[in-house]
Amino acid sequence: MSTFDVVALRAFSDNYIWTIRDGGRAAVVDPGDARPVLDYLRREKLELVAILNTHHHADHVGGNAELLSHFKVPVYGPHDARIPEVSQRLADGERMTLTHFGVEFEVMEIPGHTRTHIAFYGAGMLFCGDTLFAAGCGRLFEGTPQQMHDSLSRLMRVPDSTRVYCGHEYTLSNIRFAKAADPGNAALDALETRAQKLRDQDLPTLPSDIGQERATNPFVRCAEPAVIASASQYVGKPLAGPVSVLAALREWKNNF
Ligand code: ZN
Numbered sequence: 001m002s003t004f005d006v007v008a009l010r011a012f013s014d015n016y017i018w019t020i021r022d023g024g025r026a027a028v029v030d031p032g033d034a035r036p037v038l039d040y041l042r043r044e045k046l047e048l049v050a051i052l053n054t055h056h057h058a059d060h061v062g063g064n065a066e067l068l069s070h071f072k073v074p075v076y077g078p079h080d081a082r083i084p085e086v087s088q089r090l091a092d093g094e095r096m097t098l099t100h101f102g103v104e105f106e107v108m109e110i111p112g113h114t115r116t117h118i119a120f121y122g123a124g125m126l127f128c129g130d131t132l133f134a135a136g137c138g139r140l141f142e143g144t145p146q147q148m149h150d151s152l153s154r155l156m157r158v159p160d161s162t163r164v165y166c167g168h169e170y171t172l173s174n175i176r177f178a179k180a181a182d183p184g185n186a187a188l189d190a191l192e193t194r195a196q197k198l199r200d201q202d203l204p205t206l207p208s209d210i211g212q213e214r215a216t217n218p219f220v221r222c223a224e225p226a227v228i229a230s231a232s233q234y235v236g237k238p239l240a241g242p243v244s245v246l247a248a249l250r251e252w253k254n255n256f
C-alpha cells in the first residue's frame with residue numbers, strides 16, 4: 001500500500017509533464033524539457049526513478065537525455081527508434097510496474113496522432129499523451145481517421161471514473177470547437193464554465209475523466225445525431241458512419 005500524488009509541471013507554452021510523486025521519489029511522463037523537472041526535483045528534494053514516454057514528438061521526449069545524465073533510470077516507451085533513450089520498449093497489453101508507488105500500468109497502443117503512440121493505464125489513471133485531449137483529440141500526423149476512431153473507442157471502454165492526463169492544455173479552445181460541432185450539448189456549457197474558472201486562476205483544467213469525455217468530446221461522439229448533422233453540414237454532404245464523421249471533424253477543427 002503506497003500513496004502518491006500526480007502533479008502537473010508546465011513546459012513550453014501549453015505542455016504538461018505529469019509527475020507521479022511521493023515523499024521522496026518521482027516518475028515523469030513525457031518530459032519534453034528537462035529544466036522544469038530538474039527544478040521541481042531539486043525544490044522538493046525528490047529522486048527521479050522512472051521516465052515514461054507516450055510518443056516520439058520532441059515536446060514529449062526532448063528532456064529524456066538530460067534527465068538521464070542526472071539520474072540512471074529506466075525509460076518506458078513504444079517500439080520506435082525515434083526515441084533512442086527508451087530502455088524498456090512496451091507493446092500493446094504489456095504491463096509495467098512503478099514499484100516505488102505500487103502502481104501497475106497496462107500499455108495500450110493507440111495509433112492516430114502518431115503511428116506508435118501508446119497510453120499507460122492503471123490505478124484509475126490514463127496517461128494518453130496527444131491522442132485524447134479534454135473535449136478534443138490530437139492531429140492525425142501519421143495515422144488515419146479509422147485508427148484514431150479505434151484508439152479513442154478503446155480508451156472510452158475504461159471506467160468513467162478514470163482520470164485522463166493529457167499532454168496539453170487545449171481545453172478551452174477544444175470546447176469552442178466542440179460547441180460548434182455538437183450544438184445544444186449542455187454538458188459543454190457547464191464544462192466551459194468550470195474550465196474558464198480554472199484558467200482564470202492559472203490552474204490546469206486537467207485531469208479530465210472518461211465520463212466527462214463521453215459527455216463532451218465530439219471526437220468520441222461521432223455517432224450522436226447532432227454531431228453527424230454538423231459534420232455533414234461542414235463537408236456539404238450526408239456522412240454515414242463514425243469514421244467519416246471523425247475525419248470531417250478533424251478536418252474542420254484543423255481549419256477552425
Ligand atoms: Zn505530439
Ligand code: FE
Pocket residue numbers: 057059060130167168
Ligand atoms: Fe505534444
